[in-house]
Amino acid sequence: KEEELQLKNEIKSLLVKNNGVLVAHYYTAGVLQDLAEETGGCVADSLEMARFGTEHPASTLVVAGVKFMGETSKILNNEKRVLMPDLNATCSLDEGCPADMFSDYCDQHPEHTVVVYANTSAKVKARSDWVVTSGIALPIIEHLAKKGEKILWGPDKHLGRYVQQLTGADMIFWPGSCVVHEEFRSVALERLKKLHPDAAVLVHPESPEQVVQQADVVGSTTALIKAVQNMDRQEFIVATDAGIFNKMRQVAPGKTLIEAPTMGEGATCQSCARCPWMGMNSLQNLAEVLRTGQNEILVSPELAEKARVPIKRMLDFAA
Numbered sequence: 001k002e003e004e005l006q007l008k009n010e011i012k013s014l015l016v017k018n019n020g021v022l023v024a025h026y027y028t029a030g031v032l033q034d035l036a037e038e039t040g041g042c043v044a045d046s047l048e049m050a051r052f053g054t055e056h057p058a059s060t061l062v063v064a065g066v067k068f069m070g071e072t073s074k075i076l077n078n079e080k081r082v083l084m085p086d087l088n089a090t091c092s093l094d095e096g097c098p099a100d101m102f103s104d105y106c107d108q109h110p111e112h113t114v115v116v117y118a119n120t121s122a123k124v125k126a127r128s129d130w131v132v133t134s135g136i137a138l139p140i141i142e143h144l145a146k147k148g149e150k151i152l153w154g155p156d157k158h159l160g161r162y163v164q165q166l167t168g169a170d171m172i173f174w175p176g177s178c179v180v181h182e183e184f185r186s187v188a189l190e191r192l193k194k195l196h197p198d199a200a201v202l203v204h205p206e207s208p209e210q211v212v213q214q215a216d217v218v219g220s221t222t223a224l225i226k227a228v229q230n231m232d233r234q235e236f237i238v239a240t241d242a243g244i245f246n247k248m249r250q251v252a253p254g255k256t257l258i259e260a261p262t263m264g265e266g267a268t269c270q271s272c273a274r275c276p277w278m279g280m281n282s283l284q285n286l287a288e289v290l291r292t293g294q295n296e297i298l299v300s301p302e303l304a305e306k307a308r309v310p311i312k313r314m315l316d317f318a319a
């Protein structure tokens with residue numbers, strides 16, 4: 001606790017010294033989320049993180065999250081310095097979608113509009129027509145489907161299938177998934193629901209189909225937090241990374257939050273619904289990058305220019 005307080009104080013003064021602001025995702029450690037808010041930064045879903053960075057006047061953005069979030073910030077703010085606590089914090093969706101292979105797949109389907117999830121590299125984004133996050137995927141696909149466009153979607157197959165089922169869009173899919181959300185188990189969830197018949201089930205759309213089908217609310221991290229805050233229920237079963245409970249507890253302190261069951265439930269699994277890459281962010285490495293200026297995210301101006309187009313398209317659509 002003493003060390004934590006010292007580090008927090010040091011980070012606060014280093015942020016001021018560096019004209020920096022901390023932008024954190026809801027899956028990072030609670031202490032980082034709270035520090036971001038205390039210091040005038042934000043804790044948010046990936047769509048709001050991107051937008052916050054463009055609107056804040058700080059010259060250094062410190063992004064506590066995973067690499068694609070830092071890259072998106074850099075692409076949108078080429079003049080700003082973007083630092084991340086750990087450059088190895090990646091994402092299974094990003095890892096499972098190498099740019100050269102994805103580009104070949106797009107080349108094989110030239111008549112398709114390419115829509116990629118934000119959880120991808122700058123190069124994959126640069127090959128796309130649209131970037132979407134979970135918070136905006138549905139209305140964007142709806143919009144494209146209405147125009148009669150055929151869609152090549154990548155890389156999250158679960159989110160892709162979810163929006164395809166709701167919109168009836170003509171879509172083909174790159175086969176990626178999130179290793180964290182893949183762990184949620186539908187049969188165990190059915191059993192848990194029987195034990196808590198009045199609980200609302202909240203599910204992130206990166207989860208498998210049979211889990212999504214049992215949901216009362218399917219949405220981005222922000223949407224799930226709003227559901228806990230606004231729904232007239234006392235109990236919630238939550239199928240997403242457990243980091244989200246920090247904000248949920250703050251906005252709805254009297255409510256009961258239950259983790260949805262994962263494969264390792266009841267056994268030794270300590271980390272199934274905890275993204276290992278989000279977990280790489282800590283007070284220690286955050287302080288270190290602010291002291292040294294290491295771990296700067298760099299994206300070449302040519303690549304950033306190409307990748308900015310589909311990201312801006314998303315932000316303009318969302319505005």
Ligand code: 13P
Nearest residue numbers: 045046047133134220221
């Ligand atoms: P959100 O856009 O809902 O915050 O999701 C990002 C993510 O990585 C979920 O696993």
Ligand code: SF4
Nearest residue numbers: 066091092178180275
């Ligand atoms: Fe990627 Fe899944 Fe981690 Fe989100 S939770 S950053 S989708 S691996």
